[in-house]
Amino acid sequence: MREIRRDDDGALLGFLRPVDGGWEPLTVFGYPLGGARPEGEAAEEVHRSGLEVLMxxxxxxxxxxxxxxxxxxxxxxxxxxxxxxxxxxxxxxxxxxxxxxxxxxxxx
Missing domain, CATH: 2.30.30 (SH3 type barrels.)
Structure with a gap:
């Protein structure tokens, strides 16, 4: 798995897990944020909703x-x-x- 962190303060936002055909975006506790997609799109999803879903x-x-x-x-x-x-x-x-x-x- 690959960590995704916020650029300004390094806070952990979530993870990317390699799966067949792409990367799956995950929350900080490993819950799927959606299906597999290209790495850049998966990382954007974690940046966009990784912390928001906790609320x-x-x-x-x-x-x-x-x-x-x-x-x-x-x-x-x-x-x-x-x-x-x-x-x-x-x-x-x-x-x-x-x-x-x-x-x-x-x-x-």
Whole structure:
């Protein structure tokens, strides 16, 4: 994988993963930002939306149910989330999800 960093301060924005026929843009925690494309286009996507997607509402899967949440922190391979759904049955402030992917974590 190749890191993509902001030019002015070096902040990590996300990654590019080589795939057949191109590069897949990924968030800082490794979630796909879209399908494979040429390297330059994939890097532009990470610059454009790599950090912005962290502010969007998301959903996580637990025991067969999807629950709304917000991302509190994101790092390579994991995120800390806060459940933001009145239906969530546990009284917790934050959860850590390791290697969240589309099967267990998705944008709302």
């Amino acid at each position: 969007r509402p998301w959903e996580f899967l637990e025991d067969g149910e999807w629950y709304r949440c917000v991302i509190l922190e994101a790092a390579a391979g994991e995120i800390r989330i806060r459940p933001n759904d009145h239906r969530y049955p546990h009284d917790v402030y934050a959860l850590t999800l390791e290697r969240p992917g589309p099967a267990t974590f998705r944008p709302r």
